[in-house]
Amino acid sequence: MENNSDTKKVKNSFSAWFEDLKEFMSGRFSLEEDKAQRDEVVATVEKGVVFRGVNLWVLIFATMIASLGLNVNSAAVIIGAMLISPIMGPIMGVGLSLGINDFDLLKKSLRNFTLMFIVAIVTSTVYFFISPLGDARSELLARTVPTTYDVLIALFGGLAGIVAQSRRDRTSTVIPGVAIATALIPPLCTAGYGLATGQFRYFLGAFYLFFINSVFIALATYLMVRFLKYEKKAFLDPVKERNVRRTMLLITLVTFIPSVVIGFHMVRVSLFEATADKYVSQVFEFPHTRVIECEKSYAQGKNPSRIEVVLLGEPLAEEIIENARAQLIRFGLKDTELVVRQGAATDKLDLETLQKNYADLLDEKNRRIAELQALMSRYRVVDVGxxxxxxxxxxxxxxxxxxxxxxxxxxxxxxxxxxxxxxxxxxxxxxxxxxxxxxxxxxxxxxxxxxxxxxxxxxxxxxx
Structure with missing residues (x-):
């Protein structure tokens, strides 16, 4: 009996401790403090949705600034453009309207989102069409290949953005921080660069990144609105309500299902590339042979996944390469094709060849520099003392x-x-x-x- 009494005391003590911990954590993570009214949040988001007057001009100026930053490869200028861009308004409007069943707000958000996209694309295309600097720099190229991290950044950035919008005090740095993190305006400018220069793979890659960011910001807004339990809009006409609900459900599915599929595919690609890097670094570790290049391509359709390595140094025997292929299974790369390129009669790549190529490249750069210096000397005003x-x-x-x-x-x-x-x-x-x-x-x-x-x-x- 005494043991049962002690057991009950322990259980009661643990239960009381768990309830205290639960209450403490609930108070710490509660979003009720400083929570704005639903109608106030809707009015604020709806105001940012409309692109007219100031918002439209600021969008054009932000697009020009971002295009200049991409053109001169300046991260600081690009960050400045992201700070002043009002581009997140329609995207958050889509997520909010889906969360509260506001069909009118959804139509307004999609209409202004389309206007925003067209204006930004046209502005950036015109700029890059007349810009004398036509080379694709690193800041621009970084906006042409979406990754899993872009999806996660957009998702958590959207969550932070709607949480900040749902507060009575909106003077925090959350919204500018979200604008920088999610980076919506640079991909649009990169898409304009692709159109202006006729490089449609840049356009498709940048548009893909913009679409991913937009969808996951809207998805994050929708999830947070449902988490905050905002009251849904009611309709007086049951038939109209049913039609509106069906339309909004269709829009939600068409918008979000592809994004989930795309996100899942990107995760699989990222995991494959990480595993391939680990495989190459561990298996191709030889004292007199180095991997100077490694290309990885994930399976597409009937084409299997592929790892292609280029080796420099002492050629590897065929049995060593076959042993490396056999180890693909151990790393979870069962159906992956391995291609090894190394010094051979038909594919010669040695240090002397690399040095010659680098020397030729250096000579070409020096020649070009001399031409530019001569050209500058012709046109600049010279000090005559x-x-x-x-x-x-x-x-x-x-x-x-x-x-x-x-x-x-x-x-x-x-x-x-x-x-x-x-x-x-x-x-x-x-x-x-x-x-x-x-x-x-x-x-x-x-x-x-x-x-x-x-x-x-x-x-x-x-x-x-």
């Missing part, structure tokens, strides 16, 4: 008060440079003093070694 000339002229011709010199290029009407000339503007020391223009012109030709000298003399009264 006016400070030294003015001191010498002060001794030779005391009648000169001030002098201005600049070296320029004379162009014809087709934009071709013809010759170099020196422009000189002098002012007499006073109105009564005369300047020997011909002597001064001859002296400047000798002093600057420029034959074509254009000399202009102004009176002290003309100086303003």
């Amino acid at each position: 006016v400070d030294g000339i003015s001191q010498e002229l002060g001794v030779l011709m005391p009648s000169v008060g001030t002098i201005a010199l600049t070296k320029g290029i004379r162009f014809d009407m087709k934009g071709r440079s013809r010759d170099t000339l020196l422009l000189c503007l002098v002012t007499p020391r006073d109105a009564e003093t005369a300047i020997d223009a011909e002597t001064l012109r001859q002296w400047l030709r000798v002093r600057t070694k420029i034959a074509d000298v254009k000399l202009y003399i102004e009176t002290p009264a003309d100086e303003e």
Whole structure:
């Protein structure tokens, strides 16, 4: 009996401790504190949905800034564009409208989302079409290949965004942080770059990333709205309510089911690539042979997964390569094809070849740099040492008060440079003093070694 009494005491004590812990954790993670009213949150999100006036102009300016940042490869400029972009409004509006059965808000959100997409794509396409910088830099290329991490960032960023919007105090840094993390405007600009340059694989990759981010932000908004138990909109007409519910269910399925399939596929690709990297690093570890390149491609249709490695150094025997293929099963890569490229008569790749290729590449870069330097020297205004000339002229011709010199290029009407000339503007020391223009012109030709000298003399009264 005493043992049963002790057991009951322990159970009661544990139960009381568990209830205290549950109450403590519930209080810590509760979202009821500082919670805004449902109608207030809906009004705030609905205000950010509409692209008209200020919002539309800010979107255009943000798109231009992001395009410039991608063009000059500046992460700071791209972050600035993401901070000022109002692009998240319609996306959160879609998620909120699905969560509260607001069909009118859903239509408005989708309409403005389409307008936002078109305006941003057109703006970025026009910019990259007229931009003189046409190379794809690293910041731009990073927006063409979505990864699993992009999905997770969009999901958790959307959750953080709707939680911040559901508070009475919206002055926190959450919304700007979400705008930076989810990165919606750079993929749109990259898609514009793909259209402007005719590289449609860039357009498709960037649009894919934008679609993934948009869908998962909307999904996160929908989930949080349901978690907060916002009241759903009621309809007076039962038939209309049934039709609206069916339409919204169809839109939800069409929007979210592909995103789940895509996300699952991306997870499988990421796991395959991580496993392949682990396999290559452990199996192809030899003292005199190095892996200099490894390409991984996940299975598509009838094509199996494939790992292709390029080796440098001492060639591996065929039995060693077969042993490496046999170890694919041990790493969970059962149906993966292994292709090994190494030094051979038909596929020669050695250190001497690499050094020659690097030397040729370096020579080409040096040649290009020399051409650019020569081109710049043709067009830039050159310093002619006016400070030294003015001191010498002060001794030779005391009648000169001030002098201005600049070296320029004379162009014809087709934009071709013809010759170099020196422009000189002098002012007499006073109105009564005369300047020997011909002597001064001859002296400047000798002093600057420029034959074509254009000399202009102004009176002290003309100086303003």
